[in-house]
Amino acid sequence: MLITPYYNKTSQRGLIAHFTKIADEVALPVVLYNVPSRTNMTIDIETVLKLSENPYIVALKDATGDLEYAKTLKQQLPSDFALYSGNDDNMLDYYQLGGAGLISVVANAIPQETQQLYDYVVNDQLEQANTLNRDITELLNHLSVDVNPVPIKLLTSELGFGRYEVRLPLVTLEEQEIKVLSEAFTKFKDGVKQ
Incomplete structure (x- = not known):
């Protein structure tokens, strides 16, 4: 997965050169992020379209939150180029x-439910999809309650995946935040079982 540069900004032409060079050098499937x-920094639609011509650049993880951006890409990209939320x-x-x-944060704690939501949509079970999505x-x-990955690390530790610790400059949640999040997670899991 290749993310846009976050310190030394560049132009869209620079992004094309940067991503193309890396993709060609590694000669493995690449997901743009x-x-x-x-x-x-945003990867413009035209830039994604140009980069999709590279055989190693096979997908985009789109965290813009802009569904019009995604819709336009879906309409214009080749069908074998994958778009992930x-x-x-x-x-x-x-x-x-x-x-x-979806390339997800929450799926680290609720993988089955995240997969189930996708399955509901592709099987046209929209009522169930809407309920689970709520x-x-x-x-x-x-x-x-805090920045990613602080809260999700708490939930995964509660599931038995590692200890609840983060590296500075991140700090763990306060006790009250832990209590509220843990209770919400239990409520979610109990509700899904019904």
């Missing part, structure tokens, strides 16, 4: 416009 909220909060909408899937959205609202 467009996350302007983290890098303050990079935002948990718009996974249902992204699936409905034909996205190939439940996931409620959990996502609790995950926004």
Whole structure:
């Protein structure tokens, strides 16, 4: 996965040169990662279209949150170029416009439910998809208590995957935040079982 440069900004022409050079050198499938909220730089639609001509550049993780951007790309890209949502909060909408899937934060804690949502959409079970999406959205609202990956690390540690620790400059949640998030996670898991 190749992210846009986040310190030394460049032009779209520079992005094309940068991503093409890396893709050609590694000669492996490459996923572009467009996350302007983290890098303050966007891969323009025309740039994605140009980069999709490279046989090694096979997909885009789109964390723009802009469904019009995704819709335009879906209409103009070759059918074998995969579009993945990079935002948990718009996974249902992204699936409905034909996205190939989700590269997710929340799936680290609820992988089966995240997969189930995708399956509901591709099997045209939209009522079930909407219900599950509402439940996931409620959990996502609790995950926004702090920056990623702090809250998700708490949940994965509760599932037995490692210890709950983060590296500076990140810090762990306060005790009250841990209690609220843990309770929300339990409520989500209990609700899904019903």
